Amino acid sequence: MADKHIENITAIIKKKGTAKDVFEKYLNGLRKIINPSVTEQEAIEMLAQHIITQPVFEALFDDYSFVKSNTVSKSLEGIISALNDKTSKKETQNLDKFYISVQGRAKGIDNSEGKQKIIIELYDKFFRTAFPKVTEKLGIVYTPVEVVDFIINSVEDILHKEFGRSMTDENVHILDPFTETGTFITRLLQSGIIKIEDLK
Numbered sequence: 001m002a003d004k005h006i007e008n009i010t011a012i013i014k015k016k017g018t019a020k021d022v023f024e025k026y027l028n029g030l031r032k033i034i035n036p037s038v039t040e041q042e043a044i045e046m047l048a049q050h051i052i053t054q055p056v057f058e059a060l061f062d063d064y065s066f067v068k069s070n071t072v073s074k075s076l077e078g079i080i081s082a083l084n085d086k087t088s089k090k091e092t093q094n095l096d097k098f099y100i101s102v103q104g105r106a107k108g109i110d111n112s113e114g115k116q117k118i119i120i121e122l123y124d125k126f127f128r129t130a131f132p133k134v135t136e137k138l139g140i141v142y143t144p145v146e147v148v149d150f151i152i153n154s155v156e157d158i159l160h161k162e163f164g165r166s167m168t169d170e171n172v173h174i175l176d177p178f179t180e181t182g183t184f185i186t187r188l189l190q191s192g193i194i195k196i197e198d199l200k
Contacts, residue, residue: 001052002052002131005051005052006044006048009044009047009048010044013040013044022079023043023079026043027040027043030043047076047079047080049131050076050077051080052130055099056102056119059099059103102122105118113145113187116181117144120143120183123142142181143183143184145187148183148184151184152184152188152191155167156193167188167193168193168194168195168198169198174188
């Protein structure tokens with residue numbers, strides 16, 4: 001499915017017209033915001049990834065519309081619509097059983113830790129299967145929640161022992177440069193290490 005999406009998007013943007021113009025604007029935006037060396041192929045792969053993964057987020061967070069509320073998703077959806085409405089719907093119908101299984105797995109999980117685990121597992125398997133070259137090139141690895149929790153607590157412990165500080169203290173800055181599924185920042189917020197009054 002990923003290859004088919006890549007093939008479809010590539011064919012659409014080769015033709016002159018609105019779709020090509022919208023794609024060029026999207027590509028220039030990626031180069032300006034993310035990295036000047038983003039290639040056309042990488043931008044196409046990002047669109048293919050979004051087409052396949054967006055229903056997964058909708059299945060996991062059925063009470064929160066990922067497409068309507070997530071800025072990146074809104075931007076990608078706009079581009080996909082401009083490229084071709086059929087691209088986002090027709091091919092993904094073949095993955096309906098997969099999306100139904102995600103919904104079934106997510107049913108009854110009422111805590112974000114459980115949903116975070118599903119996201120990590122799905123993304124890990126998804127990228128390894130659908131985009132093996134991208135995974136290898138970018139070194140995409142998803143850290144299990146238990147390992148994330150260990151790292152967060154270890155950092156807090158070292159801050160106390162070595163500096164007499166905490167992640168909740170003023171002027172302690174937390175950087176998550178490779179956010180991906182957001183597991184580190186999500187688990188940190190859920191850990192209670194940062195006090196509610198210090199969060200802002």
